[in-house]
Amino acid sequence: MRAAVAVDQNAEDPLSGLALQELPDPEAKPGWTRVRVRAASLNPHDVWTLRGVGHPAERIPMVLGCDGAGVTDAGDEVVIHPVLGDPNRGGGDVTLDPRRALLSETVNGSLADFVLVPTECVVPKPAWLSFEEAATLGIVWGTAYRMLFTRARLRAGDRVLVQGGSGGVGSAAISLARAAGAKVYATARTEAKRAFASECGAHEVLESGARLPERVDVVVDTVGEATWAHSLRSLVPGGAIVTCGATSGNMPPAELNRVFYQQLSVIGSTGSTRTEFEALLRLLEASGVRPHLDSVVALDDVRSGFQKLIDGDVRGKVVVRT
Ligand SMILES: NC(=O)c1ccc[n+]([C@@H]2O[C@H](COP(=O)([O-])OP(=O)(O)OC[C@H]3O[C@@H](n4cnc5c(N)ncnc54)[C@H](OP(=O)(O)O)[C@@H]3O)[C@@H](O)[C@H]2O)c1
Structure with missing residues (x-):
């Protein structure tokens, strides 16, 4: 072969x-x-x-x-x-x-x-x-499903920010969060990639690092060092960042004062279980997301x-x- x-x-x-x-x-x-x-x-x-x-x-x-x-x-x-x-x-x-x-x-x-x-x-x-x-589906869609629904426990009506919204995990997270009834913000670094993130279902797409119109309940961050500070600042008190990767580097400042004072959660996530993967397939079927x-x-x-x-x-x- x-x-x-x-x-x-x-x-x-x-x-x-x-x-x-x-x-x-x-x-x-x-x-x-x-x-x-x-x-x-x-x-x-x-x-x-x-x-x-x-x-x-x-x-x-x-x-x-x-x-x-x-x-x-x-x-x-x-x-x-x-x-x-x-x-x-x-x-x-x-x-x-x-x-x-x-x-x-x-x-x-x-x-x-x-x-x-x-x-x-x-x-x-x-x-x-x-x-x-x-x-x-196996890697990015399965991972995005687990990040949103198992690890960050996303609920309908939550506000979500997806950093790097044109990437594999990012674009899947946008579509899944939208299908689940979230208000979805995304960032991407070029106009063409912002247009793509919009097509995937984001309600509003901003330049990387831009101030959001409101703070969000959940940030999906796979980018790491380049976006981490913005992710921390974009959360409501009690909000959560869920991370599965660190494309731009894995050692951003921890900003512990912000984490404890705003009572933020930093949640790691990797892969998916077969049960989550099968649920992902049902969500795609039910929502029409492809x-x-x-x-x-x-x-x-x-x-x-x-x-x-x-x-x-x-x-x-x-x-x-x-
Ligand atoms: N733990 C797990 O189970 C798991 C599963 C899947 C992926 N991952 C990891 O997660 C990361 C993303 O995977 P992927 O498949 O989504 O990758 P991808 O398709 O290559 O997407 C990467 C995204 O990161 C953004 N990005 C890269 N450097 C950036 C910077 N300096 N500033 C802002 N945005 C930046 C890109 O944004 P622009 O489009 O704006 O350039 C792109 O949207 C990788 O590191 C991967 O190894 C982990």
């Missing part, structure tokens, strides 16, 4: 370690399901792996790709829930399993003609989602897709068709 493989890690030049290779097809084994991948999508996670961030060198080479949708050997159309682990070790929550991993961290990922996944990670693909749409595809590239052109992601030239998701 063809596969996009991380063969090396380089912090400055991540694509120097990316190779398109011919590998043997994975063999089916008990407890695992082999999926003929029809579409996969790109995530910053793949780029972190290529940069050597959070992925130990001894786990190279590794087939990249956390997200995917395809057809099992039995002929079932499926979407992959990419969080691997044991819910029992996490008190019933797989994301809290200390040994949990995402697809492509400990086993080969989905940027290939075939991927082998634990059978519990295979979820029936609804007919109303294309393979390309379904391939965007994933935002920036572009679709062939597996043979995966390098150009990664270049787009690295350049920050993406609105929503880059999908790879295999």
Whole structure:
């Protein structure tokens, strides 16, 4: 099979370690399901792996790709829930399993003609989602769902600010918060990206760092250092920031005086459980919200897709068709 493989890690030049290779097809084994991948999508996670961030060198080479949708050997159309682990070790929550991993961290990922996944990670693909749409859901949509509804406990009528509203998690969070009846504000750094955040459902989109017309109950922040101070200042007393990433850096000033005096909550979130992922699918069906595809590239052109992601030239998701 063809596969996009991380063969090396380089912090400055991540694509120097990316190779398109011919590998043997994975063999089916008990407890695992082999999926003929029809579409996969790109995530910053793949780029972190290529940069050597959070992925130990001894786990190279590794087939990249956390997200995917395809057809099992039995002929079932499926979407992959990419969080691997044991819910029992996490008190019933797989994301809290200390040994949990995402697809492509400990086993080969989905940027290939075939991927082998634990059978519990295979979820029936609804007919109303294309393979390309379904391939965007596992990481950013699942993560945005958990951030909003499980971790920040968003309620209808809450005010939400989404920082980096054109990104994968950001654009999903906008659409999900809007579908759940929230008043949604977003920020983005360019006019085109602000227009996109609007199309995703934001009621009002501002430049990064701009003062909001009102304070919000919840901030979704995946940007980190560049937006953190603004996020803290945008909250009502008692409000919450929920974070799943730190694209611009992970060491902003803590501003503890603001946190305790305004009684703010800083909430971490990672991935989603299968239960949350299935609830996400129901929310998409009920609301009519659909994933935002920036572009679709062939597996043979995966390098150009990664270049787009690295350049920050993406609105929503880059999908790879295999
Ligand atoms: N913990 C988890 O489970 C989990 C899951 C998914 C993602 N993540 C992490 O979350 C982060 C976002 O992921 P993603 O897939 O949404 O990435 P993405 O699609 O690349 O989006 C990144 C967003 O960050 C914004 N941004 C970057 N630098 C910025 C800066 N200096 N100032 C303001 N905005 C900035 C961009 O805004 P502009 O559009 O305005 O340039 C873009 O909208 C990544 O670090 C990723 O690794 C974690």
